[in-house]
Amino acid sequence: MQRLGNAITSRLVIIVPYLWLLFFFLVPFAIVFKISLSQTAIAMPPYVPVLTLQDGWSALMEQLSELNFDNYVWLTEDPLYFNAYISSVWIAGVSTFLTLMIGYPIAYGMARAPASIRPTLLMLVILPFWTSFLIRVYAWIGILKPEGLLNQVLLATGIIDTPLIILNTHTAIFIGIVYSYLPFMVLPLYATLEKLDYSLIEAAQDLGCPQTTAFWKITFPLSLPGVVAGCLLVFIPAVGEFVIPDLLGGSQTLMIGKTLWNEFFNNRDWPVASAVAVILLLLLVVPIMLFQNAQARAQER
Amino acid sequence: MKSLGNIRRSFAPWNDPSAKPYISFENVTKRFGDFTAVNNLSLVIFEREFFALLGASGCGKSTLLRMLAGFEEPTSGRILLDGQDLRGIPPYKRPVNMMFQSYALFPHMTVESNIAFGLKQEGMPKADIDKRVAEMLKLVKLEPFAKRKPHQLSGGQRQRVALARSVAKRPKVLLLDEPLGALDKKLREETQFELMDLQQSLGLTFVVVTHDQEEAMTMADRIAILDKGQVMQVATPAEVYEAPASRFVAGFVGNVNLFEGKVATREGATARIEDGKGTSILADNAGEAAVGSAVTFAIRPEKIKVSSREPAGTPNALAGEIYDIAYLGDMTVYHVKLDAGPVVRASTVNSARATDDPLSWNDRAWISFLPDAGVVLTR
Numbered sequence: 001m002q003r004l005g006n007a008i009t010s011r012l013v014i015i016v017p018y019l020w021l022l023f024f025f026l027v028p029f030a031i032v033f034k035i036s037l038s039q040t041a042i043a044m045p046p047y048v049p050v051l052t053l054q055d056g057w058s059a060l061m062e063q064l065s066e067l068n069f070d071n072y073v074w075l076t077e078d079p080l081y082f083n084a085y086i087s088s089v090w091i092a093g094v095s096t097f098l099t100l101m102i103g104y105p106i107a108y109g110m111a112r113a114p115a116s117i118r119p120t121l122l123m124l125v126i127l128p129f130w131t132s133f134l135i136r137v138y139a140w141i142g143i144l145k146p147e148g149l150l151n152q153v154l155l156a157t158g159i160i161d162t163p164l165i166i167l168n169t170h171t172a173i174f175i176g177i178v179y180s181y182l183p184f185m186v187l188p189l190y191a192t193l194e195k196l197d198y199s200l201i202e203a204a205q206d207l208g209c210p211q212t213t214a215f216w217k218i219t220f221p222l223s224l225p226g227v228v229a230g231c232l233l234v235f236i237p238a239v240g241e242f243v244i245p246d247l248l249g250g251s252q253t254l255m256i257g258k259t260l261w262n263e264f265f266n267n268r269d270w271p272v273a274s275a276v277a278v279i280l281l282l283l284l285v286v287p288i289m290l291f292q293n294a295q296a297r298a299q300e301r
Numbered sequence: 302m303k304s305l306g307n308i309r310r311s312f313a314p315w316n317d318p319s320a321k322p323y324i325s326f327e328n329v330t331k332r333f334g335d336f337t338a339v340n341n342l343s344l345v346i347f348e349r350e351f352f353a354l355l356g357a358s359g360c361g362k363s364t365l366l367r368m369l370a371g372f373e374e375p376t377s378g379r380i381l382l383d384g385q386d387l388r389g390i391p392p393y394k395r396p397v398n399m400m401f402q403s404y405a406l407f408p409h410m411t412v413e414s415n416i417a418f419g420l421k422q423e424g425m426p427k428a429d430i431d432k433r434v435a436e437m438l439k440l441v442k443l444e445p446f447a448k449r450k451p452h453q454l455s456g457g458q459r460q461r462v463a464l465a466r467s468v469a470k471r472p473k474v475l476l477l478d479e480p481l482g483a484l485d486k487k488l489r490e491e492t493q494f495e496l497m498d499l500q501q502s503l504g505l506t507f508v509v510v511t512h513d514q515e516e517a518m519t520m521a522d523r524i525a526i527l528d529k530g531q532v533m534q535v536a537t538p539a540e541v542y543e544a545p546a547s548r549f550v551a552g553f554v555g556n557v558n559l560f561e562g563k564v565a566t567r568e569g570a571t572a573r574i575e576d577g578k579g580t581s582i583l584a585d586n587a588g589e590a591a592v593g594s595a596v597t598f599a600i601r602p603e604k605i606k607v608s609s610r611e612p613a614g615t616p617n618a619l620a621g622e623i624y625d626i627a628y629l630g631d632m633t634v635y636h637v638k639l640d641a642g643p644v645v646r647a648s649t650v651n652s653a654r655a656t657d658d659p660l661s662w663n664d665r666a667w668i669s670f671l672p673d674a675g676v677v678l679t680r
Contacts, residue, residue: 202372203405205392207419207470217418221409 029281036274037067047270071275081259081276085283088256091170091245092238095177099234100227102178103185107226108219110186111193122190125183137176137247144172144248168250176244181237185230192226193219228295236284256280312522313537314347322381323348323506324369324474329378331364331530338364340530341378351500351507353521355514355554361530362510366476369508370399383473393422398472402479404463406451412438412462413447419470437465440499457488464496468503475500477509481516493519514554518542526550542601547680551599558605558645560598564590571672574598579641583616585673600675605647605668607635609659618669621645623660635660637668 038047049063075081110121128136143149144167151163166172196219204214242257249255256276263273314320322345331339339361346352354362367373368380371392380387387395398419406415416437420430438444441461451459460483467475480496481489497520500507511517517524518538526533526541526549533553534546545551548559562576564587572587574596582598590596612618624644625636634648645668660666 197403197405199401199403199405200407202370202392203399203401203407204418205372206370206397206399207466208393208422210391210393213422218407 029278032274033278034067035270036071036272036278037069038271039066039070040269040271045270046268071271072279074272075275075279080254081256084254084256084259085280087254088239089283091173091177091255092235092241095174095181095238096231096235098174098178099181099185100231103182103189103230104227106182107186107189107193110190111196118194125186125190129183133180134243137180137244140172140176140179140248141167144175167248168252170249170253172248172250173245173253176248177234177238177241180244181234184233184237188229188233189223189226192223196222232288236288239284240280312349314350315345315523320347321384322346323350323383324508325381326365327379327381329365329368329375329380331361331368331373332376337530339368339375342530342532343378344525344532344535346506346508348506349504351497351520351522352509353517353524354508354510354527355512355517355524356527357512357553360527362512362527363478364530365527366399366478366508366510369474370397370476371395396473397476398467398470398474399476399478400463400467400480402482404451404459404483406459406462406466408451411448411450412443412454415451415462416466416469418466423470433469437469440468441465456483457492460484460492464499468499468505471503472505474506474508477507479511480509481513482511489516490519496520518554526553528553544676545599545678548597548599548678551597551676551678556602556646556648557599558602558643560600560643562596562598564592564594564596567592572596572677574677576641580619580639580643582675583672584675584677587677588679590677590679594679597678598675599678600670602634602646602648603632603650604674605645605670607637607647607649607660608667608669609664611667612669615669616672618667619645620665620667623662623664623666626660626662635666637666639668 034051035047038049040046041048049066051060051063053060106125110118110125113121141148145151146163146165146167148167150166151160154160155163166175200218200222201214204218205211209217240257240260241255242261245253245255245258246261260273260276260280263269263276267273324346326342326344329339329342330337342361342365344365354365356362364373368375369382369387371387371390371394374388382395382397407418410418413434416434417430420433425433434447435444438447441464443458443461443465446454446458451462454462460480464480467477477496481492484492493516496507509517509520518541521538523535523537524541525535528549534541534550536544536546541550541554545554545557551557551559560574560576560580560582562574562580562582565573565575565581567573567587567590570587571583571585572590574582574584584598587596606612607623611620619639619641621637621639623635624638627634627636630651632648632650634646637645637647639645647668
């Protein structure tokens, strides 16, 4: 009897995350997907058909038959969307790479620091989160603009004699994304590097590896799970990032997050915006799922 | 004193004044902050020797090994290997290899690639690497496991992979840091003999760090007993056991009975030691101990005979009462409370089967031993 009780309890525990996913991911996704199949309209909500059971089953079936893939076709016809996707993936990719380049040494340094100061270092990494994200991005405008802090310092020290144009360029977006997402890279990397047994490095050195070779042969391969986790945590939100390109990238920057925003709020075209979102999701989720599947299979071997 | 050095093997370069030391520690000191791990230590190790560094944790034995491997540099003093000063030579350029206590096997590599790792670093041609790896796998009897990852092996198998990896490069010296510490007792005993055979067949110099005296006694040609960063004694296992240099060594290695006393009279090398409370012992090998000086007489339990009647014709017979008996199968250990006060531990080998022990708890008993059965310690 108690066994049965335990079995039910353990099932319930498993059910909780599934329910969470169902209500907060699958159901909203279904709604967005349905809207993406609708047509825009000047109404409230701004699309037709609106599915309802008020007029009975046959009416609902009729409404369902009005759904179609026109919006997806439209996305392929206007190069704007394709370019926005490519540009987003490119910007997110470069930013992720830069974040990794900066985050890895930080995480490595933290993991090698004396155990007594590690909690403090960890705290410092998380500290920026205590200030509003928006304020921190705005602060970058003050630093990067032509008459901003950075240019003033560089001009005053005589390193440059004309102000650098950084704001409203891709460079500003990279700076913004790298700055904002750095903790997401550092934390998983730190977690894997900290677990790494230092005697492995000593063993590699003992067997004839100089420090740098030992790093590439031992430390780096063993930290790959952290690298992958960190890159996914940065890349995925960076692809859909809206605030940073909008504030730092200026008007000519094309990113899918901004395109989405424009469709929703400027054009009030919810169906096209939803189609953009669905495609974005598929573009991100499908490759990641395939990748993780492959990795899980590689680990079993 | 009788020479005890040749009991085990005829290999004894340390008795040969013309033998050249292979490894020498010269006045080596190592400090970590204000903690002195190794304190002005000098030590020589000979080629092809199986040398054990024995001591409790924190005695500096692992630091010595790590300095030899190059992971630590001495604060002062120098270390020579085959005549070459090792100062400033990084670990990856030293002709020594180490087997780590945790084994430190690379978890993302197969057994094969773990063993091949050092050879690849050397730039050995692939065909030679394959040959050497196969040889090593055969040596440690792990051929069927070549393609496995370390986490798919048992503790004993991992230990053998670590061993194969560290000898694959044919180092001049193999350093072993508590090599058998993680194995269970039975496997440990088997592996001790395997290690000895391996050392013999490869003709390498082994330096092993251990806290297990039995392990050191079994395997080593010579043992250095360390305490607080200093060498207490360097000698063969038999010498360490039968002729300890100090009370510390006598107490650290094996069981021992210690009688504190003063030299009452002396006749040649034979001294009478009295503790002033009624115990009087006649001891040979009194060394330099002068009349009136405080000494300790140390005697091993198995050198003491326990009898129920007063033994005749022995210079050392002390009366007491059986206080405790522990039957261990191969031998029986008696604790005899002497009339004069101290409790003495004596052990008897049970060479005959099923004999009734004439001694029982609280029986009157006498302990006796020959004058040369123990040693007189002045330190």
